Amino acid sequence: MPRNGEPARRRLQQAAVELFCERGYDQTTAAEIAARAGVTERTFFRHFPDKREVLFDGQAKLRELLTDAIARTPATLKPLETLYRAFRSVEKPLEDNRPFSFPRQQVIDRSPALQERELAKVAALAEALAQALRRRGVDERLAALAARTGMETFRHAVESWLADPAGGVGAHLDRAFDELHGLAASFSTRKTRHRQ
Amino acid sequence: MPRNGEPARRRLQQAAVELFCERGYDQTTAAEIAARAGVTERTFFRHFPDKREVLFDGQAKLRELLTDAIARTPATLKPLETLYRAFRSVEKPLEDNRPFSFPRQQVIDRSPALQERELAKVAALAEALAQALRRRGVDERLAALAARTGMETFRHAVESWLADPAGGVGAHLDRAFDELHGLAASFSTRKTRHRQ
DNA sequence: CCCGTTGTGTCAGTGAATGACATAATAGGC
DNA sequence: GCCTATTATGTCATTCACTGACACAACGGG
Numbered sequence: 001m002p003r004n005g006e007p008a009r010r011r012l013q014q015a016a017v018e019l020f021c022e023r024g025y026d027q028t029t030a031a032e033i034a035a036r037a038g039v040t041e042r043t044f045f046r047h048f049p050d051k052r053e054v055l056f057d058g059q060a061k062l063r064e065l066l067t068d069a070i071a072r073t074p075a076t077l078k079p080l081e082t083l084y085r086a087f088r089s090v091e092k093p094l095e096d097n098r099p100f101s102f103p104r105q106q107v108i109d110r111s112p113a114l115q116e117r118e119l120a121k122v123a124a125l126a127e128a129l130a131q132a133l134r135r136r137g138v139d140e141r142l143a144a145l146a147a148r149t150g151m152e153t154f155r156h157a158v159e160s161w162l163a164d165p166a167g168g169v170g171a172h173l174d175r176a177f178d179e180l181h182g183l184a185a186s187f188s189t190r191k192t193r194h195r196q
Numbered sequence: 197m198p199r200n201g202e203p204a205r206r207r208l209q210q211a212a213v214e215l216f217c218e219r220g221y222d223q224t225t226a227a228e229i230a231a232r233a234g235v236t237e238r239t240f241f242r243h244f245p246d247k248r249e250v251l252f253d254g255q256a257k258l259r260e261l262l263t264d265a266i267a268r269t270p271a272t273l274k275p276l277e278t279l280y281r282a283f284r285s286v287e288k289p290l291e292d293n294r295p296f297s298f299p300r301q302q303v304i305d306r307s308p309a310l311q312e313r314e315l316a317k318v319a320a321l322a323e324a325l326a327q328a329l330r331r332r333g334v335d336e337r338l339a340a341l342a343a344r345t346g347m348e349t350f351r352h353a354v355e356s357w358l359a360d361p362a363g364g365v366g367a368h369l370d371r372a373f374d375e376l377h378g379l380a381a382s383f384s385t386r387k388t389r390h391r392q
Numbered sequence: 393c394c395c396g397t398t399g400t401g402t403c404a405g406t407g408a409a410t411g412a413c414a415t416a417a418t419a420g421g422c
Numbered sequence: 423g424c425c426t427a428t429t430a431t432g433t434c435a436t437t438c439a440c441t442g443a444c445a446c447a448a449c450g451g452g
Contacts, residue, residue: 008430008431029406029407029408030407030408030409031407031408039431039432040431040432040433041408041409042409042410042431042432042433042434043430043431043432045408045409045410046430046431049409050408050409051407051408051409078379078382078383079379080379080380080382080383081383084383084385112316115316115319116312116313116315116316117312119312119315119316119319120308120311120312120315123311123315141352141356141375142375142379144352145348145349145352145372145375145376145379146379148348148351148352149345149348149349149376149379149380152341152344152345152348153341153345155344156337156340156341156344160337173385174385176341177383177384177385178384178385179337179338179341180341180345180380181380181381181383181384181385183274183275183276183338183341183342183345183380184276184345184376184377184379184380184381185377185380185381185384186274186276187274187276187277187280187373187377188373188374188377188381189280189370189373189374189377190370190374199398199399199400199447199448199449204399204400225437225438225439226438226439226440227438227439235400235401236400236401236402237439237440238400238401238402238403238440238441239399239400239401241439241440241441242399242400245440246439246440247438247439247440
């Protein structure tokens with residue numbers, strides 16, 4: 001009944017992050033989060049479908065940014081280059097979010113349950129990228145494979161950037177894509193050379 | 197108390213697959229699985245840490261096969277080629293398991309909870325591959341990236357093989373790795389050419 | 393035949409999640 | 423400013439996943 005100032009949703013997220021940092025995810029009950037936010041446990045589950053979801057909200061925005069970037073990209077680019085440019089285009093938002101992302105990632109890294117959810121979000125994001133590529137005319141199979149491997153490369157870059165922000169996301173992204181190029185260019189099952 | 201013939205663990209797995217196929221994962225309770233297997237719910241959770249895990253047992257064997265294959269590989273090979281050969285080496289076991297893998301995959305594809313667990317298993321497997329590559333002298337960063345992208349390529353191949361077994365796993369694997377080669381060889385952030 | 397080990401049953405309890413219903417809070421028309 | 427439709431919240435009861443503690447049955451040596 002009491003509808004306090006700050007929207008309950010934000011208060012719940014805030015309370016959840018605090019408690020997860022203090023005691024860890026498993027040692028925190030949904031009721032405790034709700035209590036700190038000044039609402040009922042039932043209200044918690046009205047705002048979030050489950051306890052984990054309270055940590056995964058930025059995902060939707062990131063997906064939108066990336067798929068929009070892909071849609072705006074020239075259709076003549078190779079799939080991986082399209083993805084690379086899309087990733088570069090979210091450099092700013094990522095870096096602005098670092099103060100929030102860093103502790104959040106620490107919490108996730110300490111809880112298998114949260115890691116699972118994160119992997120699910122990453123997979124969903126990759127699927128969205130594949131769809132965006134298809135809309136740019138990329139073949140279905142290629143789009144799926146490019147989106148997945150590109151996504152893993154992006155994760156690789158973001159993780160190393162979180163561990164060491166020097167150079168910004170961009171430097172880590174370039175390095176990761178160059179590593180991928182080095183890995184894949186030097187091996188083909190048939191010994192054919194692909195046109196540039 | 198009654199210790200019936202077939203080991204309880206197998207009976208539980210069997211019962212679980214049956215029930216999941218009949219009603220779906222969410223509509224099946226752990227107690228029902230246990231009942232069909234002729235044991236108590238408590239016994240179910242003694243054999244499996246949680247309800248999902250009853251579907252994920254082959255994973256350990258596959259990991260062992262792959263890491264062993266990597267360990268036996270000449271240390272001079274490029275990381276992706278090492279992985280490719282390791283994947284080729286498990287072709288037989290995979291095809292032998294098809295009658296079991298196929299319905300299992302259908303169950304998983306219908307349940308978000310099971311998909312999450314599968315992604316977690318895949319990630320753990322990729323981590324094991326990275327570790328095996330490191331033991332072959334591959335640089336830590338490269339090992340991680342190669343394992344992840346190689347793993348995604350493998351998944352891509354296995355999924356398309358499950359959908360259409362024509363040509364066997366090998367054909368799909370070759371196609372997937374060639375697609376990866378085509379994707380990555382044609383794009384580099386800097387316009388440098390990497391030594392073959 | 394006894395005994396230690398191991399698998400299982402029983403029971404009680406916690407915590408995540410959901411449905412149903414009542415009620416308070418707010419926005420918009422008047 | 424008041425009334426009302428909508429929306430946010432509280433309350434209650436319930437299901438189900440999972441866990442700890444304890445007892446006891448089943449089996450494998452000796």
